[in-house]
Amino acid sequence: MSEWRLLLTRPAEECQALAAALAEVGIHSASLPLLRIEPLAETAVQRAIILELDRYSAVVVVSKPAARLGLQRVDRYWPQPPFGQPWFSVGAATGAILRDYGLDVTWPEQGDDSEALLAVPRLAEALAVPDPKVLILRGEGGREHLASTLRARGAQVDILELYRRCLPEHPPGALRQVVEAQRLNGLVISSGQGLESLRELAAEAWPQLRELPLFVPSPRVAQMARELGAEHVVDCRGAGTAALLAALRTTPVPVS
Incomplete structure (x- = not known):
């Protein structure tokens, strides 16, 4: 699983906890919170x-x-x-x-x-x-x-x-820049609202980003992602770390 390089999009505190858990099993991640709790x-x-x-x-x-x-x-x-x-x-x-x-x-x-x-x-x-x-x-x-x-x-x-839930302010192009600079090959979202924020922030870069594996927490969000045009949706059947790790084990890493 160490070949995975993931974008984490949960609120900042949760991104930190998930990033630490992923690092323990050798998975690189970068965080760009797409939800802020007010x-x-x-x-x-x-x-x-x-x-x-x-x-x-x-x-x-x-x-x-x-x-x-x-x-x-x-x-x-x-x-x-x-x-x-x-x-x-x-x-x-x-x-x-x-x-x-x-x-x-x-x-x-x-x-x-x-x-x-x-x-x-x-x-x-x-x-x-x-x-x-x-x-x-x-x-x-x-x-x-x-x-x-x-x-x-x-x-x-x-x-x-x-x-x-609010969308934190990010400069235009921030999502694409993080994905390209960190050479990320997978996107992780935790809710339907997080998916909507991902699509909004992606803007004109969505046609490229939607080609990446998109890990989602439920069948409902998976259907939302497909309707938005995501090409490789992985339903983790749960929003927790264990569910994500199980999905990563069974999903082929994209060929660069």
């Missing part, structure tokens, strides 16, 4: 939701930023959180944050997306109570599929939006 100001409605956290049958956390910012809110108002309450995360990395906090958390064994979480038996068990209530912690403008499906299953769903 926490949202707390509103009176959000404060009321956190203060009534114990009334929810389940709490679902969709991302690592949502986990970190959500737990900050919990710390602010709950000296002793309701640890007996079932929590759920879309992926293992998000789940690990909640588990380390001491929460009873479950995540899908396979897949890092809403579809995989909705198939988890324990989530169905959490909804099998009279008048189930679910709280979703997410970013601004997140996917509605999870909430709409839970409502269709009979749950009252509240949503707590904790942050927005």
